[in-house]
Amino acid sequence: MIGVDIRKESMASYHSTRIHLQEFIQKKYKVSDLAFSQLTENFIHEFQQYFLGECGFQESSFYNVATHLKTVCRLAYREELADILLFDKVKISKGNRKLPKHLTEGI
Numbered sequence: 001m002i003g004v005d006i007r008k009e010s011m012a013s014y015h016s017t018r019i020h021l022q023e024f025i026q027k028k029y030k031v032s033d034l035a036f037s038q039l040t041e042n043f044i045h046e047f048q049q050y051f052l053g054e055c056g057f058q059e060s061s062f063y064n065v066a067t068h069l070k071t072v073c074r075l076a077y078r079e080e081l082a083d084i085l086l087f088d089k090v091k092i093s094k095g096n097r098k099l100p101k102h103l104t105e106g107i
Contacts (some may be wrong), residue, residue, distance in 0.1 A: 037083060047063055066090075070087045
């Protein structure tokens, strides 16, 4: 998986995603973990609300996190750890990655 599906350089980013997911699951569901079979399509949208609202991240940051989540779900499905391919059809906005260089730019 590492080096084939996930670049070694991306592991720190995946670990950060895991921490945010774990915090969300603990707050929302009051458990330490969820099985793939417990996830619904709505899960990713609830996680997005948490990530943007409570954590205060930008939409472009969530796009990266959602990409990690979708990749892990795809790998779980391929390895037969999940019965269905989760979040495959879910579209996540990339947000506004390009921020103005000057205060008056874009006004």
